[in-house]
Amino acid sequence: MTTPLLSVRGLSIGTDAGVELVRDLDLEVGPGEVVGIVGESGSGKTMTALSLLGLLPSGVAVTGGEASLDGVRFLDGPRMLRRPNASMIFQNPTAALNPTARIGAQIDRLLRFLDRSAGRGSDRRARRSRAVELLRSVGISNPENVLGRFPHQLSGGMNQRVMIAMAISLRPSLLIADEPTTGLDVTVQAQILQLIRTTVAEHGIGVLFVSHDMGVIAQMCQRVAVMLHGDLREFAGVDDVFHRPRDPYTRELLAAAGDVRPAEGVTDGARAR
Numbered sequence: 001m002t003t004p005l006l007s008v009r010g011l012s013i014g015t016d017a018g019v020e021l022v023r024d025l026d027l028e029v030g031p032g033e034v035v036g037i038v039g040e041s042g043s044g045k046t047m048t049a050l051s052l053l054g055l056l057p058s059g060v061a062v063t064g065g066e067a068s069l070d071g072v073r074f075l076d077g078p079r080m081l082r083r084p085n086a087s088m089i090f091q092n093p094t095a096a097l098n099p100t101a102r103i104g105a106q107i108d109r110l111l112r113f114l115d116r117s118a119g120r121g122s123d124r125r126a127r128r129s130r131a132v133e134l135l136r137s138v139g140i141s142n143p144e145n146v147l148g149r150f151p152h153q154l155s156g157g158m159n160q161r162v163m164i165a166m167a168i169s170l171r172p173s174l175l176i177a178d179e180p181t182t183g184l185d186v187t188v189q190a191q192i193l194q195l196i197r198t199t200v201a202e203h204g205i206g207v208l209f210v211s212h213d214m215g216v217i218a219q220m221c222q223r224v225a226v227m228l229h230g231d232l233r234e235f236a237g238v239d240d241v242f243h244r245p246r247d248p249y250t251r252e253l254l255a256a257a258g259d260v261r262p263a264e265g266v267t268d269g270a271r272a273r
Contacts, residue, residue: 008052016061097159156184193219233247
């Protein structure tokens with residue numbers, strides 16, 4: 001059995017008012033694996049993802065559990081011990097980007113931060129060249145033009161590509177994708193999903209993929225965690241979840257989704273390792 005890339009044990013999240021949002025969650029992601037978290041609105045899936053990066057909203061906090069990435073513990077109950085080597089693709093890229101800054105300025109700021117963190121210097125021209133290559137790597141054919149645009153001047157799909165480029169520039173071990181195709185039309189959705197697959201294959205990273213869409217989960221994931229009201233109801237390989245679901249709630253989700261099957265070539269993650 002391969003050592004998990006991400007290991008989460010006993011994760012609990014609650015509000016200042018004492019409301020439990022996630023209870024005693026165990027989860028793991030293997031190297032190069034896409035693990036889905038699926039459930040209806042309010043199930044706790046997004047709160048789980050945000051907690052791993054210390055991004056929970058005001059009034060919400062981790063109340064128990066621990067998590068490690070690459071074998072290094074970064075979360076111990078309410079304490080964030082260190083920032084994990086992880087990046088996030090947010091649900092609404094247009095809102096996540098700074099509306100008052102051009103795309104080039106936003107990428108440049110990130111690259112300057114990375115250079116300072118690594119103790120190396122760089123000039124603006126070199127960073128611009130890197131920004132162009134980043135945008136080109138996510139399928140943007142006119143990166144020089146895009147660098148000069150504001151987010152509102154780009155489509156949702158184009159902004160999502162920019163967000164993915166910025167996420168992989170951090171060279172993360174783990175990529176967290178929170179409903180990354182919500183609001184995109186079917187054609188653009190397929191392009192973004194393929195881009196995430198390509199990113200996983202090229203960089204060997206693990207992905208925690210949050211969605212309410214069983215069809216997308218079937219296309220993308222090797223294993224699936226099913227959540228309801230903060231509880232983990234089922235965590236198994238994609239074949240087992242879609243063909244041999246154990247929990248009644250999983251069966252309800254599948255019935256509501258209609259005739260959805262795992263994509264050809266997507267294997268049961270548990271067996272694959």
